Amino acid sequence: MTDRRHDFYLLTPGPLTVPPEIKAEMLSDRSPNAEAHQALTKRIRDYMLEICNGTETHVCVPIQGSATYGIEAGLHTLVPRDAKILILENGYYGGRLREVAGGSGFQIVSLNLPMMPLPTAQDIEAALDADESITHILLCHAETGTGILNPIEAIADVAKRRGKKLLIDAVASFGGFKIDVAALDAEAVFCSPNKCLESVPGVALVIAKKSSLEASEKRSPSVVLDLHAQWKFLEATGCWRWTPPTHVVGALGKACERHKAEGMTARAARYRSSWRRLVDGMRQRGFKTLLPDEAAAPIIATFYDPEDPAYSFEAFYEAMSRRGLVIFPGRLTAAGTFRIGIMGDINETDISFILETIDESLAEIGVRTDGGAR
CATH class of the missing domain: 3.40.640.10 (Type I PLP-dependent aspartate aminotransferase-like (Major domain))
Known part of the structure; x- marks a missing residue:
């Protein structure tokens, strides 16, 4: 598994994973x-x-x-x-x-x-x-x-x-x-x-x-x-x-x-590359994004909940939280979704770790992560 850079990942729209x-x-x-x-x-x-x-x-x-x-x-x-x-x-x-x-x-x-x-x-x-x-x-x-x-x-x-x-x-x-x-x-x-x-x-x-x-x-x-x-x-x-x-x-x-x-241009590029890695990785696992890429701000990604009957956001959240990662549910304006923020001290290596942890967490609660029907 990819090495983790932080003991705790706060993957919300802010507050966020703060640099040491x-x-x-x-x-x-x-x-x-x-x-x-x-x-x-x-x-x-x-x-x-x-x-x-x-x-x-x-x-x-x-x-x-x-x-x-x-x-x-x-x-x-x-x-x-x-x-x-x-x-x-x-x-x-x-x-x-x-x-x-x-x-x-x-x-x-x-x-x-x-x-x-x-x-x-x-x-x-x-x-x-x-x-x-x-x-x-x-x-x-x-x-x-x-x-x-x-x-x-x-x-x-x-x-x-x-x-x-x-x-x-x-x-x-x-x-x-x-x-x-x-x-x-x-x-x-x-x-x-x-x-x-x-x-x-x-x-x-x-x-x-x-x-x-x-x-x-x-x-x-x-x-x-x-x-x-x-x-x-x-x-x-x-x-x-x-x-x-x-x-x-x-x-x-x-x-x-x-x-x-770092420079604002470089920071924006880091966010975009992390967002791209996350969105592509989640789609490979069968998840669908709420927004088309051209309309999305590359600082947070919103995904539809899986249709798998074993899934509940609460169970998924708890499984992630036990591993030291906190995600967010969708707001009322986007019900049936969850959000992963990539602002903060996050890079593509962290995204690889996050995706692997998502696989572990969903497997724990009995949800498929192989891109099959949901």
């Missing part, structure tokens, strides 16, 4: 008011802008909490209360955006589209034609509930032509896919360390258009989710307004160094 050197950074205690921590925060903020071409037009504002905290903070701060937000909902995380925006009291219009085909510029145009009071467009770039990669460039073109402000949930894609915030003219891009940046959760990163953030003072009804106040405090003092998760920030700093050393 990033974990090691969390063993050091840091003072949030020390110059070293201030310098670390600045390096992170600068690097985030560097990799999305936002240095001249945008600012990076970190905030404590998961990525969803950053999304809500961005809405409260950057979107006027009388705005109306068009939300693209063609997967689970589009629904999450609707939940956050609606729960935050904004007027919303949900553009419900099927998982496939991918949304088009014409779909967005039609929604805007139907409601001329829409001011903002909000969508998820990589829908990891299914594996869809939405076409943000085409949607950004519509937004610019129609004078609408664009907000992008790039939580699962940032750092692994090219996102040019200046070219997109994005009002905000929401990011997370625990996806393609290969770090740990605990901080949200908001890439906000500087001119819009400057105009948002005292707009947020929340004290702790006020991005403008967080940004101004960081600019004035180098410190976070509230106690930051210092160990998480340390891990993210190391993750930025590692990302820069």
